[in-house]
Amino acid sequence: SPSDINPTLLDFDLPSQVVAKVAVLAPVAEVLDYAVPDGMALEVGDHVMVPLAHHKVRGVVASVEAAQATHFKLKAVVAKIDDPPVPRASLEFWLWATGWTLTPPGVFLNGCIGALKTPKAQAKQAYVLTGAQPAKLTRARERVMEQAVVSLSLTELSQAAGVSPSVIKGLETEGVMARVEVAAEVFGVPDPQFKTPALNPSQAAADELLRQKQAVGGFCPVLLDGVTGSGKTEVYLESVARTLSRDPKAQVLILLPEIALTQAVMARLKARFGADPVPWHSALTPSQRRKIWEGVASGEVRLVVGARSALFLPYLKLDLIVVDEEHDGSYKQEEGVRYQARDLAVVRAHRDKFMIILASATPSLESLSNAQKGRYEWIRLTERHGTAQLPDIHLIDMKVHPPGKTEMGDPLWLSAPLVAEIEHTLARKEQVLLFLNRRGYAPLVLCRACGERMTAPNTDSWLVEHRATGRLVCHLTGFSMKKPDRCPHCGALDSLAAIGPGVERILEEVRSRFPAARAEIFSSDTTPDAASSEALIKRVQDHDTDILVATQAAAKGHNFLNLTLVGIVDADLGLKGGDLRAAERTFQLLAQATGRAGRAHKAGKALLQTYSPEHPVMQALKAQDREAFYAYEQMTRELAKFPPFGRLAAVIMSSKDQAELNRFSRELALTIPNTDGVEVYGPADAPLSLVRGQWRKRFLVRADRNRDLQGFMAAWLRTVKKPNIIRLVTDIDPYSF
Numbered sequence: 001s002p003s004d005i006n007p008t009l010l011d012f013d014l015p016s017q018v019v020a021k022v023a024v025l026a027p028v029a030e031v032l033d034y035a036v037p038d039g040m041a042l043e044v045g046d047h048v049m050v051p052l053a054h055h056k057v058r059g060v061v062a063s064v065e066a067a068q069a070t071h072f073k074l075k076a077v078v079a080k081i082d083d084p085p086v087p088r089a090s091l092e093f094w095l096w097a098t099g100w101t102l103t104p105p106g107v108f109l110n111g112c113i114g115a116l117k118t119p120k121a122q123a124k125q126a127y128v129l130t131g132a133q134p135a136k137l138t139r140a141r142e143r144v145m146e147q148a149v150v151s152l153s154l155t156e157l158s159q160a161a162g163v164s165p166s167v168i169k170g171l172e173t174e175g176v177m178a179r180v181e182v183a184a185e186v187f188g189v190p191d192p193q194f195k196t197p198a199l200n201p202s203q204a205a206a207d208e209l210l211r212q213k214q215a216v217g218g219f220c221p222v223l224l225d226g227v228t229g230s231g232k233t234e235v236y237l238e239s240v241a242r243t244l245s246r247d248p249k250a251q252v253l254i255l256l257p258e259i260a261l262t263q264a265v266m267a268r269l270k271a272r273f274g275a276d277p278v279p280w281h282s283a284l285t286p287s288q289r290r291k292i293w294e295g296v297a298s299g300e301v302r303l304v305v306g307a308r309s310a311l312f313l314p315y316l317k318l319d320l321i322v323v324d325e326e327h328d329g330s331y332k333q334e335e336g337v338r339y340q341a342r343d344l345a346v347v348r349a350h351r352d353k354f355m356i357i358l359a360s361a362t363p364s365l366e367s368l369s370n371a372q373k374g375r376y377e378w379i380r381l382t383e384r385h386g387t388a389q390l391p392d393i394h395l396i397d398m399k400v401h402p403p404g405k406t407e408m409g410d411p412l413w414l415s416a417p418l419v420a421e422i423e424h425t426l427a428r429k430e431q432v433l434l435f436l437n438r439r440g441y442a443p444l445v446l447c448r449a450c451g452e453r454m455t456a457p458n459t460d461s462w463l464v465e466h467r468a469t470g471r472l473v474c475h476l477t478g479f480s481m482k483k484p485d486r487c488p489h490c491g492a493l494d495s496l497a498a499i500g501p502g503v504e505r506i507l508e509e510v511r512s513r514f515p516a517a518r519a520e521i522f523s524s525d526t527t528p529d530a531a532s533s534e535a536l537i538k539r540v541q542d543h544d545t546d547i548l549v550a551t552q553a554a555a556k557g558h559n560f561l562n563l564t565l566v567g568i569v570d571a572d573l574g575l576k577g578g579d580l581r582a583a584e585r586t587f588q589l590l591a592q593a594t595g596r597a598g599r600a601h602k603a604g605k606a607l608l609q610t611y612s613p614e615h616p617v618m619q620a621l622k623a624q625d626r627e628a629f630y631a632y633e634q635m636t637r638e639l640a641k642f643p644p645f646g647r648l649a650a651v652i653m654s655s656k657d658q659a660e661l662n663r664f665s666r667e668l669a670l671t672i673p674n675t676d677g678v679e680v681y682g683p684a685d686a687p688l689s690l691v692r693g694q695w696r697k698r699f700l701v702r703a704d705r706n707r708d709l710q711g712f713m714a715a716w717l718r719t720v721k722k723p724n725i726i727r728l729v730t731d732i733d734p735y736s737f
């Protein structure tokens with residue numbers, strides 16, 4: 001307001017004015033200055049409409065200052081929008097993240113306030129009984145009055161009673177019913193004391209350490225490192241409870257990989273806190289998103305359980321973050337704005353000085369290194385809760401035990417030792433999980449006549465055969481087509497051959513080898529929604545199925561008490577990727593998948609089929625010697641000065657115009673600043689060099705830890721004018737390259 005203006009700033013020739021810096025929701029590189037009209041009270045975090053070029057766009061106020069007017073006339077804010085303001089700490093974090101990810105502020109904020117684009121829900125009106133008696137009681141009126149015991153809207157009530165709305169209106173006119181406003185959405189209030197668990201001694205020790213650290217206060221990153229089933233969840237839920245009870249305004253965020261956000265997890269939280277936690281994931285409706293956004297901004301929502309983007313909700317007073325399965329690759333967003341939610345969560349806790357708990361049975365190399373160096377508090381849980389045992393792990397050398405072929409000459413995929421073990425397990429009336437992280441029947445379809453590999457149109461990734469639906473599907477672009485009878489390239493009839501196995505093909509082999517066993521697939525194709533995956537999990541728990549052939553959809557979180565054998569069909573699969581984290585991801589995924597075997601009182605066994613049993617990943621899995629794997633992996637990364645011993649970034653350029661893309665990328669290569677401790681590789685074709693008709697090239701940037709990577713990138717990318725037909729995105733800490 002004008003009274004805040006510092007008089008020393010005033011220039012007597014020019015009037016003073018109030019200027020708002022606004023992050024406009026448009027791809028402009030900076031926050032923009034706008035004049036605040038007289039009489040408009042604006043604060044940081046307010047939503048406004050501002051003029052931009054010839055349009056009006058939405059924006060968020062990043063700062064308001066009194067400034068001396070200049071001869072250059074600023075455009076004025078058009079209007080203030082009546083939406084809950086973004087709390088300051090959240091806004092400042094978002095603006096910091098725009099700089100970190102090298103994203104224009106408006107583009108970044110667009111993701112953070114996207115929920116507000118849905119119009120506010122109208123306050124619901126309900127019809128209630130006043131207690132007055134109607135002059136005449138018809139059968140229709142009677143039905144209305146029976147239904148009106150719960151508050152329903154006009155439409156709902158007329159449907160429930162099976163009468164026309166005029167019957168209800170008539171009752172209103174007579175004063176028998178009244179229209180009332182129903183209160184806005186109320187979120188469940190978690191009760192920290194609702195059901196406290198009896199912790200076992202190692203859990204209690206971990207909890208005590210967390211209590212002490214939290215009592216000291218301030219930024220405190222913790223790696224909660226414990227084998228699967230050791231009870232990490234119970235431990236971090238106690239910290240959640242403590243945070244909620246010591247400050248009635250504190251908010252807590254539990255981040256989970258999207259795939260782990262199941263009914264089972266929600267039910268577990270409800271059992272602990274007596275109220276439904278507020279979820280945040282991709283399946284919410286737009287109006288649910290808006291309500292939750294508002295509830296988080298007002299502080300009414302105390303406990304959020306969400307996937308990575310929940311980090312960017314507008315918390316009023318965030319005081320604890322838990323990142324469960326912190327090593328999980330799905331915390332890295334690889335499309336649109338690219339960010340690593342776990343890493344940014346640590347920054348959030350650091351900025352606002354609170355505790356963050358990173359939980360995993362197989363921590364990321366980054367977090368483990370931080371724990372080893374003492375940057376993170378390191379809490380270890382080394383035993384499974386109760387009497388549960390770790391599984392016995394064996395390697396099957398596929399060079400020694402090739403699975404052979406069927407009588408028809410089709411390849412088989414299960415080796416004799418694995419088949420024998422499946423037989424024994426079924427004979428004991430126990431269950432089997434066969435793990436292969438590949439959806440569909442075959443990852444590649446190839447023409448035997450001409451050698452053509454089937455790909456999606458204008459895309460260089462292979463089409464995956466899905467026999468259940470008779471279609472060829474591109475998992476990257478979503479393209480799909482009916483499997484043709486003839487090769488589209490050479491026209492040969494019935495020449496298309498399925499190469500390699502997917503889960504459907506393994507199921508086919510399982511059914512022919514074990515016709516008496518009940519077998520089914522557990523993948524995102526067979527469990528497209530929560531209801532179907534809950535139903536499948538229940539079938540496994542009730543032992544209505546004997547053999548599960550599963551992708552990573554089943555690798556996480558479920559406790560199947562009677563499942564005692566895990567067979568890894570192709571343990572080498574993930575190692576072939578060739579990127580920085582291939583070995584780490586393979587180790588984590590297989591450690592987790594083998595951890596599914598044996599819970600409670602039954603010992604489990606895991607068999608890994610591999611062509612390279614001597615590989616350090618396989619040896620470490622077999623010996624259950626995690627430290628050996630991490631030591632090997634750390635050494636490899638340290639030699640290459642790759643993360644966490646260096647920093648990485650990628651620049652991905654794409655265009656429909658291949659010639660222009662090549663020209664632009666060469667031009668960019670010529671302007672790479674010569675900086676000590678920073679190397680730029682490329683331009684090279686991106687791993688997927690053609691997607692939906694867009695050609696893709698990229699640079700990879702490696703910098704020493706102490707270099708300002710973002711500063712280097714910004715300075716470099718500023719040097720060349722980018723033609724509009726080229727799209728350029730930067731990826732700090734890329735995961736797939």
Ligand code: ADP
Pocket residue numbers: 197198199200203226227228229230231232233234235385559
């Ligand atoms: P993690 O998160 O480490 O994999 P969980 O917290 O899911 O382990 O615990 C594994 C199983 O042990 C769960 O079924 C859980 O309910 C049970 N459990 C863990 N701690 C306790 C405890 N103190 N008392 C009773 N059951 C527990």
